[in-house]
Amino acid sequence: METKNPAGRAPCDLQLFGVMPSYDELVLRLRAAGCVYAEDEARLLIEDGRDLEELVARRVEGEPLEQVLGWVNFDGIRVLLRPGVFVPRQRTVFLARQAGTRLPGTGVAVDLCCGSGAIAAWLEDRAPRATVYATDIDPVAVACALDNLRGTVVAGDLFDGLPSELRGQVDVLVANTPYVPSDRVGFLPPEARDHEPLHTLDGGPDGLALLRRISAEETGWLRPGGHLLIEISEPQRDGAAAAFVAGGLEPSFVQADDGTVVAIGQRPGGLPPPP
């Protein structure tokens, strides 16, 4: 579909009139700024339809492409973003899929630390009869998740904002917590380091501060047999397993082809959920 700019002109018309840089010029500028996928980025920026010069300037200055565009493609779902909200990573699709396979068709899921709500949006899309809640401590993230979700979005520190009726009813608790160890945050790529708030990245001394809190505070929310799923990095396996065991959960792990690890804790007991 052809994208029009606010003046009603297609980008290619404006390029012909010399008002906007050509596709080739744009690719060169983006490549010089270090954009690895310069061709794809140029196409997306041209298709956006807003002031191309302004969009390119923001991108060349290092703002993440997804923030410049205002959306990210998350496994086929267009997730809207707001400034200051964590950009969902493509590797987190694996976490969403793992959560989806453990969510009964009419089950209940909670996306803790939801950010833009990408994982919850994925679950709403793939399990349309399920009930999906999302929560985050950051009011900007909550507003962004409301842009993306049909279900309930609440603000609060971990479980604080969730309705108490959910206790014992949750089939799947999924969380992409901040899990970068504090002393590694400075080594992140500038797009993350300079453009994403610290509270979205910093996971404490070993990156597992929130995973430990969730494991300890989860008691009473998951139904017997329900699952907690949290994305971690490879060296965090032992710490995650210990935290799950301390919280009364049976730990296991799954790993994606790209190396992404998801720690899974199952609440013992219960009957298998209905299909």
Ligand SMILES: C[S@@+](CC[C@H](N)C(=O)[O-])C[C@H]1O[C@@H](n2cnc3c(N)ncnc32)[C@H](O)[C@@H]1O
């Ligand atoms: C790594 S981002 C992940 C966002 C989203 N789940 C995703 O995958 O794109 C972590 C999120 O955790 C939120 N967060 C940090 N501390 C929190 C807390 N104590 N309670 C709830 N959310 C928290 C941050 O605001 C941020 O949105």
